[in-house]
Amino acid sequence: GDSVTQTEGPVTLSEGTSLTVNCSYETKQYPTLFWYVQYPGEGPQLLFKVPKANEKGSNRGFEATYNKEATSFHLQKASVQESDSAVYYCALSPLGNTGKLIFGLGTTLQVQP
Amino acid sequence: NSKVIQTPRYLVKGQGQKAKMRCIPEKGHPVVFWYQQNKNNEFKFLINFQNQEVLQQIDMTEKRFSAECPSNSPCSLEIQSSEAGDSALYLCASSLSGVGNTLYFGEGSRLIVV
Numbered sequence: 001g002d003s004v005t006q007t008e009g010p011v012t013l014s015e016g017t018s019l020t021v022n023c024s025y026e027t028k029q030y031p032t033l034f035w036y037v038q039y040p041g042e043g044p045q046l047l048f049k050v051p052k053a054n055e056k057g058s059n060r061g062f063e064a065t066y067n068k069e070a071t072s073f074h075l076q077k078a079s080v081q082e083s084d085s086a087v088y089y090c091a092l093s094p095l096g097n098t099g100k101l102i103f104g105l106g107t108t109l110q111v112q113p
Numbered sequence: 114n115s116k117v118i119q120t121p122r123y124l125v126k127g128q129g130q131k132a133k134m135r136c137i138p139e140k141g142h143p144v145v146f147w148y149q150q151n152k153n154n155e156f157k158f159l160i161n162f163q164n165q166e167v168l169q170q171i172d173m174t175e176k177r178f179s180a181e182c183p184s185n186s187p188c189s190l191e192i193q194s195s196e197a198g199d200s201a202l203y204l205c206a207s208s209l210s211g212v213g214n215t216l217y218f219g220e221g222s223r224l225i226v227v
Contacts, residue, residue, distance in 0.1 A: 098212075
C-alpha cells in the first residue's frame with residue numbers, strides 16, 4: 001500500500017544551523033508530494049507541494065525536490081529560526097485515489113535560541 | 114488563520130456516549146475529509162465526501178461513526194458509542210475536487226473519552 005517514512009524526531013537544532021528532514025515514500029501510483037507544518041493547537045497547514053518529478057518546491061526558506069528515482073522528498077532549510085519549531089509532515093496524494101493524503105508520522109523540530 | 118471552521122474545540126464524553134463534531138468547509142470547496150490524529154501524531158483517514166456523497170470511508174467509520182455533509186449545513190461526524198481509544202484530535206479538511214489538490218485543515222476538535 002501507499003506509505004510515507006520520515007526522519008524520526010525530535011530534532012533539536014540551534015538557531016542559524018541547517019535542517020534536513022528525510023522523507024521516503026512508496027506508492028504504485030504517480031503522486032503529488034506535500035510538506036505540511038503543524039504548530040501547537042492548530043491544524044496542519046501546507047508548506048508547499050510538488051506535483052511533478054524532478055521539480056522543486058519552496059516556501060519560507062524551506063525547499064524539497066521530488067526525486068522519483070529515489071522515491072524521496074527531503075525537506076531542507078539552510079538556517080532555521082526559533083519560530084520554525086513545529087511538527088513537519090511529509091505526505092502524498094496518489095494519482096487515482098479520491099484526493100486523500102497519506103501522511104508520515106511527523107518530525108518534531110525544536111529550535112533553540 | 115483557518116478558513117475551515119470546526120466546533121467544538123474540545124469535548125469530554127463518557128464511554129458509551131455519543132460524540133458529535135461539526136465542520137464548515139472553506140467556501141467553494143466541494144470535497145471534505147475527516148482524519149483522526151492520535152497522541153503520537155499519526156493521521157488516520159476516516160471518510161471523505163464530494164458534495165453530499167461519500168467518496169471513501171474506512172471500516173471503522175462505517176461501523177461506528179455517523180457522518181454526513183448536507184447541503185447548506187455544516188458537515189458532521191458523530192461517534193455512536195465512544196470508547197477510550199477514540200480519544201484523539203479530529204481534523205476536518207476541505208479541498209477543490211481532484212487528486213493532488215491541497216487539503217485545508219481546521220484547528221480540530223479534541224475528544225477526550227473518560
